[in-house]
Amino acid sequence: MARxxxxxxxxxxxGLLSLAVALVVSVPWMAILPLAALAFFFYFFRDPxxxxxxAPGLVVAPADGVITDVSACEGxxxxxxxxxxxxxxxSVFDVHVNRSxxxxxxxxxxxxxxxxxxxxxxxxxxxxxxxxCVGLQTEALPxxxxxxRQIAGALAQRIVTACRLGDSLxxxxxxxxxxxxxxxxxxxxxxxxxxVRVKVGDHVKGGETVLASVREAxxxxxxxxxx
Numbered sequence: 001m002a003r004x005x006x007x008x009x010x011x012x013x014x015g016l017l018s019l020a021v022a023l024v025v026s027v028p029w030m031a032i033l034p035l036a037a038l039a040f041f042f043y044f045f046r047d048p049x050x051x052x053x054x055a056p057g058l059v060v061a062p063a064d065g066v067i068t069d070v071s072a073c074e075g076x077x078x079x080x081x082x083x084x085x086x087x088x089x090x091s092v093f094d095v096h097v098n099r100s101x102x103x104x105x106x107x108x109x110x111x112x113x114x115x116x117x118x119x120x121x122x123x124x125x126x127x128x129x130x131x132x133c134v135g136l137q138t139e140a141l142p143x144x145x146x147x148x149r150q151i152a153g154a155l156a157q158r159i160v161t162a163c164r165l166g167d168s169l170x171x172x173x174x175x176x177x178x179x180x181x182x183x184x185x186x187x188x189x190x191x192x193x194x195x196v197r198v199k200v201g202d203h204v205k206g207g208e209t210v211l212a213s214v215r216e217a218x219x220x221x222x223x224x225x226x227x
Contacts, residue, residue, distance in 0.1 A: 004160045004177040005045035012041040047097050050207040052172030057214035060172060061204040062101045062148045063184035065090040072191050078108045078135040079145045084191035086211055088184045098176040099207035100169035101186055102146055108135025109165055132161045143190025150176060151183040172207035
């Protein structure tokens, strides 16, 4: 079980088991409903081990989910003027633990209050929703900087970012969680040096699926979305 969800699991277990016991006495057949809800809570907060690839120059997925967009974009305050952006939508059935896409040092943290658009509306969600940003300084990539954005969705209104400035994270290491449906974005500096290894619609596993790798020589990154 994910350590970031222990409080919710304790509350859910006590509350739903109490309700199930009360229903057994009064309406026995309805006791299955709180038990099913409790089973879903344990399923949601699962945290399976992952086989993290060891080859150099790889960027792995920071979250489980479906790739919604792959494009070159303006990088912003940490990653610089240009970046490769890869967006991942997490449904309530995906593992919601976030993992570091590369090995590096936490050099930037930022939190933004915002709205709670449906995470499937990725443009509005990216611009306006509550989010927490973790910037990594890394020697694994030519650009040296990677930004992970944990973005709340319509259901996910609690973001856990369990790292501090100066912390060192290994590739695939857990660093946080977004609770219930949500979105995770990855921005990587110097996109011309990267070869994208996924496409829109692919389902990825955090810490395991390779999203991009370093090219032997730079190549102009696409100016628009990648199919």
